[in-house]
Amino acid sequence: MIRRFAGACALGVSAFVLAELPARGADTTERPVGVVDLHVDLSYQYNYQGRAFAEGTGQVRAADLERAGVVGVVLPLYVPRRASPVGARLEDFESSYAKVYGALAATSPYRLPGCIPRNGGVRTWLAFEGAGPLVAGGRSIEATGAPPKERLIAWAARGVRVFGPVHTFDNELASSSGDSKPTDMGLSERGRELVREANRRGMAVDVSHASDRATREILAIAAETGAPVVATHSNARALAEHPRNLADAELRGIAKSGGVVGVNFHSAFLTRRGNATLADAVRQVKYLLQIMGSEHVAIGSDFEGDIRPPPELGDVTGYQRLARELEKSGVPKSTVEAIFSTNALRVLCRAGVRD
Ligand SMILES: [Zn+2]
Numbered sequence: 001m002i003r004r005f006a007g008a009c010a011l012g013v014s015a016f017v018l019a020e021l022p023a024r025g026a027d028t029t030e031r032p033v034g035v036v037d038l039h040v041d042l043s044y045q046y047n048y049q050g051r052a053f054a055e056g057t058g059q060v061r062a063a064d065l066e067r068a069g070v071v072g073v074v075l076p077l078y079v080p081r082r083a084s085p086v087g088a089r090l091e092d093f094e095s096s097y098a099k100v101y102g103a104l105a106a107t108s109p110y111r112l113p114g115c116i117p118r119n120g121g122v123r124t125w126l127a128f129e130g131a132g133p134l135v136a137g138g139r140s141i142e143a144t145g146a147p148p149k150e151r152l153i154a155w156a157a158r159g160v161r162v163f164g165p166v167h168t169f170d171n172e173l174a175s176s177s178g179d180s181k182p183t184d185m186g187l188s189e190r191g192r193e194l195v196r197e198a199n200r201r202g203m204a205v206d207v208s209h210a211s212d213r214a215t216r217e218i219l220a221i222a223a224e225t226g227a228p229v230v231a232t233h234s235n236a237r238a239l240a241e242h243p244r245n246l247a248d249a250e251l252r253g254i255a256k257s258g259g260v261v262g263v264n265f266h267s268a269f270l271t272r273r274g275n276a277t278l279a280d281a282v283r284q285v286k287y288l289l290q291i292m293g294s295e296h297v298a299i300g301s302d303f304e305g306d307i308r309p310p311p312e313l314g315d316v317t318g319y320q321r322l323a324r325e326l327e328k329s330g331v332p333k334s335t336v337e338a339i340f341s342t343n344a345l346r347v348l349c350r351a352g353v354r355d
Contacts, residue, residue, distance in 0.1 A: 113159025262300020
């Protein structure tokens with residue numbers, strides 16, 4: 001929706017966007033397209049898989065980021081159920097945050113989380129991917145004393161810009177696409193309350209793991225609040241029938257909200273066939289463009305999330321290959337740049353957010 005954001009640009013978002021472009025080379029054609037990836041699971045690899053933050057599994061190596069054109073990444077503070085015998089707890093979010101913050105401070109070229117101008121390096125934002133521990137977790141609720149809404153305010157101040165209520169299993173907030181059953185509950189009362197609060201705090205609500213009903217309910221709330229809805233790492237179900245992907249009606253709903261869908265590089269989400277190729281990623285992007293329009297498609301690779309990407313998109317150096325293929329297939333350069341960074345930045349750093 002262009003009109004929704006006309007005011008935002010006037011308030012300085014376009015200045016942010018210009019500051020994102022990687023340094024120009026001698027020849028304009030050599031300049032990599034700036035990349036903002038809406039979903040990189042480095043926090044999971046670092047906190048729970050014993051990997052070095054600077055290396056991950058090799059998909060997102062800090063040393064590769066600059067030549068790969070990366071100017072920003074969203075890092076979900078994902079906590080697996082196995083984090084404790086009673087599942088993910090609020091204190092697990094706290095320890096994940098503390099470790100990730102420390103790693104970001106110590107690892108070049110990452111910058112600390114938030115919507116401050118880039119001034120070189122790779123900007124970062126944090127996300128929830130399964131926010132159930134905000135309202136559950138046994139002792140942790142009593143230990144902190146703060147009601148869930150107030151906790152959300154504090155997390156927003158820490159740089160959490162994306163609020164994904166649920167992951168692979170139903171939780172206290174919402175039903176999951178990975179756990180769907182005939183009695184899909186959608187959003188719980190608490191879920192509705194926190195989605196509204198996230199909207200109010202400038203966080204984009206993420207439907208990537210939500211069930212179909214929860215997705216529709218989040219879109220309905222966004223239609224009232226005027227906040228953008230995102231699917232940080234999902235694709236079109238029309239091309240790859242999978243509960244993690246989105247039907248056309250939901251894609252249109254996200255576009256109408258002013259939000260974006262980040263194209264996921266996982267083979268099973270790109271195509272019905274087993275092993276996806278770069279051409280399948282191009283096909284997904286072009287289909288999303290056709291359904292949603294050029295302002296609503298972004299990149300959400302899901303790198304470091306145990307994905308099996310096409311060989312050409314095996315690590316961050318693949319972004320530029322995808323950009324080149326899109327241009328070759330007739331997508332205008334300005335649209336490629338929007339897909340790779342400016343659409344995501346518009347949603348992450350929209351005017352009026354409180355940092
Ligand atoms: Zn995910």
